[in-house]
Amino acid sequence: MAISGGYEPAEIESKWQARWDADKTLYAAEGHECGKPKYYCLEMLPYPSGALHIGHVRNYAIGDALARFHWMKGYNVLHPMGWDAFGLPAENAALKNGVPPREWTLSNIAAMKKQFNRLGMGFDWATEVTTCLPDYYRWNQWFFLKMFEAGLAYRKKSKVNWCPACATVLANEQVINGRCWRHEETLVEQRDLTQWFLRITKYADELVAGLDTLEGWPEKVRTMQRNWIGRSEGTFVDFNVVASGTTIKVFTTRVDTIFGATSVQIAPEHPFAKELMSQPDLAMKIEAMIAQQKVARESDALGALVKEGFDTGRFAVNPFNGERVPVWVGNYILADYGTGAIMSVPAHDERDFEFATRYGLPVVRVVAGNVDGAGMELPFLAEDDGVLIDSAEWTGMSCLEAQGKMAAFAEAGGFGKSTVTYRLKDWGVSRQRYWGTPIPMVYCSCTGGGQEPIALSESDLPVLLPEAISITQEGGSPLGKVPSFVDTVCPKCGGPAKRETDTMDTFVDSSWYFYRYTDAHNATAPFDKAKVGYWFPIDQYIGGVEHAILHLIYSRFWTKVMRDLGLIANDEPAARLFTQGMVIKDGAKMSKSKGNVVSPDLMIERYGADATRMYALFAAPPDRDLEWDENGVAGIVRFLAKVHRLVGKYAGFAGGRDGNVGKMLLRKLHQTIGKVTLDFSGRWHFNTSISSVMILVNEVQSAEAAIDGGQVSAATVKAVLKALVQMLAPFAPFFAAEMWETIGESGVVFRAAWPEADEALAREDEVEIPVQVNGKLVTVVKVAAESGREDVESAAKADEKVAAKLVGKMVVKVVVVPAKLVNFVVK
RNA sequence: GCCCGAGUGGUGAAAUCGGCAGACACAGCGGACUUAAAAUCCGUCGCCCUUUUGGGAAUGGGGGUUCAAGUCCCCCCUCGGGCACCA
Numbered sequence: 036m037a038i039s040g041g042y043e044p045a046e047i048e049s050k051w052q053a054r055w056d057a058d059k060t061l062y063a064a065e066g067h068e069c070g071k072p073k074y075y076c077l078e079m080l081p082y083p084s085g086a087l088h089i090g091h092v093r094n095y096a097i098g099d100a101l102a103r104f105h106w107m108k109g110y111n112v113l114h115p116m117g118w119d120a121f122g123l124p125a126e127n128a129a130l131k132n133g134v135p136p137r138e139w140t141l142s143n144i145a146a147m148k149k150q151f152n153r154l155g156m157g158f159d160w161a162t163e164v165t166t167c168l169p170d171y172y173r174w175n176q177w178f179f180l181k182m183f184e185a186g187l188a189y190r191k192k193s194k195v196n197w198c199p200a201c202a203t204v205l206a207n208e209q210v211i212n213g214r215c216w217r218h219e220e221t222l223v224e225q226r227d228l229t230q231w232f233l234r235i236t237k238y239a240d241e242l243v244a245g246l247d248t249l250e251g252w253p254e255k256v257r258t259m260q261r262n263w264i265g266r267s268e269g270t271f272v273d274f275n276v277v278a279s280g281t282t283i284k285v286f287t288t289r290v291d292t293i294f295g296a297t298s299v300q301i302a303p304e305h306p307f308a309k310e311l312m313s314q315p316d317l318a319m320k321i322e323a324m325i326a327q328q329k330v331a332r333e334s335d336a337l338g339a340l341v342k343e344g345f346d347t348g349r350f351a352v353n354p355f356n357g358e359r360v361p362v363w364v365g366n367y368i369l370a371d372y373g374t375g376a377i378m379s380v381p382a383h384d385e386r387d388f389e390f391a392t393r394y395g396l397p398v399v400r401v402v403a404g405n406v407d408g409a410g411m412e413l414p415f416l417a418e419d420d421g422v423l424i425d426s427a428e429w430t431g432m433s434c435l436e437a438q439g440k441m442a443a444f445a446e447a448g449g450f451g452k453s454t455v456t457y458r459l460k461d462w463g464v465s466r467q468r469y470w471g472t473p474i475p476m477v478y479c480s481c482t483g484g485g486q487e488p489i490a491l492s493e494s495d496l497p498v499l500l501p502e503a504i505s506i507t508q509e510g511g512s513p514l515g516k517v518p519s520f521v522d523t524v525c526p527k528c529g530g531p532a533k534r535e536t537d538t539m540d541t542f543v544d545s546s547w548y549f550y551r552y553t554d555a556h557n558a559t560a561p562f563d564k565a566k567v568g569y570w571f572p573i574d575q576y577i578g579g580v581e582h583a584i585l586h587l588i589y590s591r592f593w594t595k596v597m598r599d600l601g602l603i604a605n606d607e608p609a610a611r612l613f614t615q616g617m618v619i620k621d622g623a624k625m626s627k628s629k630g631n632v633v634s635p636d637l638m639i640e641r642y643g644a645d646a647t648r649m650y651a652l653f654a655a656p657p658d659r660d661l662e663w664d665e666n667g668v669a670g671i672v673r674f675l676a677k678v679h680r681l682v683g684k685y686a687g688f689a690g691g692r693d694g695n696v697g698k699m700l701l702r703k704l705h706q707t708i709g710k711v712t713l714d715f716s717g718r719w720h721f722n723t724s725i726s727s728v729m730i731l732v733n734e735v736q737s738a739e740a741a742i743d744g745g746q747v748s749a750a751t752v753k754a755v756l757k758a759l760v761q762m763l764a765p766f767a768p769f770f771a772a773e774m775w776e777t778i779g780e781s782g783v784v785f786r787a788a789w790p791e792a793d794e795a796l797a798r799e800d801e802v803e804i805p806v807q808v809n810g811k812l813v814t815v816v817k818v819a820a821e822s823g824r825e826d827v828e829s830a831a832k833a834d835e836k837v838a839a840k841l842v843g844k845m846v847v848k849v850v851v852v853p854a855k856l857v858n859f860v861v862k
Numbered sequence: 863g864c865c866c867g868a869g870u871g872g873u874g875a876a877a878u879c880g881g882c883a884g885a886c887a888c889a890g891c892g893g894a895c896u897u898a899a900a901a902u903c904c905g906u907c908g909c910c911c912u913u914u915u916g917g918g919a920a921u922g923g924g925g926g927u928u929c930a931a932g933u934c935c936c937c938c939c940u941c942g943g944g945c946a947c948c949a
Contacts (some may be wrong), residue, residue, distance in 0.1 A: 730885080810931095
């Protein structure tokens with residue numbers, strides 16, 4: 036588009052880009068000795084796909100505005116950037132084009148770095164972190180060894196989520212509605228594999244409790260994490276199976292209702308069900324039910340299954356009353372939650388009620404008072420605020436009280452125990468892929484018949500990923516086909532040994548990368564404790580809400596592990612978290628298939644980086660979804676062009692004396708500074724900051740004739756232009772740098788002190804007061820700002836419109852809110 | 863089903879502490895400048911009734927509190943997101 040006012044974004048932007056590349060004045064001060072308060076501003080690092088998308092631009096525009104604002108406020112700001120560079124796409128590209136993953140990844144990084152610079156993002160490249168390079172991933176291996184030593188990393192055979200499209204295992208967090216998080220169309224299969232796990236469950240309680248301290252995190256994210264961890268307090272109770280040595284341990288949150296238990300229900304995959312498989316008739320039914328659950332699980336219809344089950348013909352004894360209850364296998368019992376077995380209390384659990392009704396099992400009520408508002412007895416009572424009946428010595432006790440006492444009773448009797456269960460499972464980190472961190476373990480016949488892992492020692496690190504390998508998607512880990520990698524020497528016996536061929540989940544990389552930024556070139560440790568101590572916690576972390584439970588739970592876990600290893604002192608990685616909204620186009624999420632993808636490069640080419648970024652901040656508050664409208668970007672260009680023209684015109688302005696217009700401009704200026712500063716102080720509604728700057732510019736434009744006529748002093752003009760440029764600096768950095776030079780300021784605008792709003796100068800002499808009669812607006816009267824209640828009221832009464840409304844009426848009450856409004860209440 | 867978040871003009875939105883609803887933009891419409899267009903500038907611009915003047919209803923819907931409600935309280939609807947046979 037043609038741009039007026041002599042504003043040539045391409046010229047300005049390439050000029051400053053070159054300067055910023057060359058000089059490092061915008062980087063964080065090295066030390067703690069700089070005397071400034073620190074501010075660690077962090078945006079989530081991108082995956083190097085090869086190109087930034089417009090959502091990135093928004094994310095980083097928010098962070099960069101904050102970083103630059105804090106520079107100007109005098110903070111020592113760490114604003115780093117890196118690359119989450121391991122992962123499957125690199126391998127897929129290799130499969131498709133034959134380009135080695137490393138080469139593909141590094142060239143993508145180079146391309147995206149160029150884009151970042153083109154966008155004018157003020158990142159501290161001196162601390163750049165690239166997770167696929169050995170100087171980073173060796174520390175993943177180092178942490179792994181530490182965790183192994185601490186019993187936090189272990190290997191076990193278990194059912195794992197297998198994505199056929201990725202040809203690898205997925206963590207529970209990477210399975211969404213039974214489908215792969217990267218392949219929506221692909222159902223995840225369950226496979227039995229021996230895998231590496233990290234014991235995140237050990238920290239489950241602390242991860243839940245810590246959420247209460249994270250007041251700077253969105254409630255939404257905290258709730259999601261709470262749900263994900265799924266902490267549930269309850270009781271284990273042992274039911275001994277009659278005529279067998281077997282005990283079925285059930286988990287219940289309502290041990291108080293145990294006198295109402297009329298059956299024990301076990302999952303088809305429960306160990307006792309396996310035991311029963313020796314009976315052919317039962318085996319068939321059990322297998323059918325396992326298959327049924329599997330199908331339902333895969334199509335995400337587990338909750339929709341009709342509750343079915345069958346009697347095993349066996350009985351178990353309720354330890355509280357010695358009663359025998361039948362043992363059933365139920366399709367609504369999940370093997371992987373609790374103990375995979377429940378006591379069924381149809382009177383007080385909706386699901387048990389449904390099941391019992393279907394099969395005619397008895398319903399025994401043990402909680403009184405369960406009537407509805409109309410006095411009708413309810414079929415069951417799920418609430419735990421009732422009073423027990425027919426429950427031996429606990430009869431008459433409140434449910435809540437009984438829960439504690441009965442659990443204690445069971446514990447004392449040796450047939451039960453208070454417990455806490457979690458939905459959260461240990462984090463499966465093994466991946467059968469090439470492009471990831473090798474797991475620093477070997478297997479040797481000298482230990483456990485070659486089945487037990489032997490840890491390498493620190494001095495063996497890094498275990499380097501072999502570079503020249505051919506990648507295929509068949510037959511297990513690609514690394515398994517590289518003899519030079521697999522064959523190694525046993526650290527224990529010195530004989531020939533085999534390396535672990537799985538690699539680590541890439542979420543390991545992103546679990547601690549932000550610590551590395553503080554000491555990115557440390558060759559002897561992941562980081563220096565003192566440096567982390569200075570910078571942590573992150574003051575502000577910014578990213579998409581899609582990471583609420585993956586990255587953000589893993590990295591909290593990692594922080595706690597590192598703390599317990601004595602490496603850091605903080606309990607949580609980030610004091611404040613901000614999740615920005617999505618960028619949408621034509622009302623829908625952008626996607627290649629919809630053809631509504633906005634290219635940042637194209638935007639920069641057409642409108643410049645400054646306008647593109649500024650639009651991303653102007654079009655909506657940052658926490659909300661943003662509809663991308665190219666006309667809006669053009670509008671920002673018009674605005675910048677206007678500023679460009681005015682700054683150019685008045686840069687060397689001399690003469691003039693402040694009349695009313697000069698005073699008005701100064702007043703508007705200080706109002707604007709106040710508004711923009713306020714927006715930065717927490718709410719980040721940059722859309723309103725920018726609009727207030729637009730208002731200021733519109734005022735200057737309207738005042739042009741007066742300025743030209745000498746009614747504004749040079750000092751006022753200068754003050755307005757200078758602060759205007761400073762206020763634009765966080766949003767349009769190239770532009771601001773250029774304008775700073777135009778008005779003859781020396782030094783770097785981003786290091787100049789942020790302007791202070793002078794309240795006295797910002798104050799209006801006169802205010803307009805709305806006048807209402809019975810709450811309805813009648814008119815607006817102008818009064819001196821300092822007017823008292825009487826003056827305001829009499830000014831309002833004096834208005835002829837108001838007077839007309841008051842004729843013949845009785846004024847019951849007059850509400851006067853100074854500087855706000857007058858309301859006459861009349862009859 | 864449970865838990866978050868949202869719902870305001872043609873569009874993106876503003877109203878931060880209960881005090882003029884629609885700031886600032888985008889789009890539209892009219893005009894100036896121009897041979898013409900672009901760019902720029904000026905004006906206009908929520909809806910309904912009214913020639914004007916003016917009047918009326920209005921922030922998803924319904925109730926309430928208040929002199930005053932987009933904002934607070936209760937109930938409901940719609941959309942987005944998360945969790946879901948979790949015992």
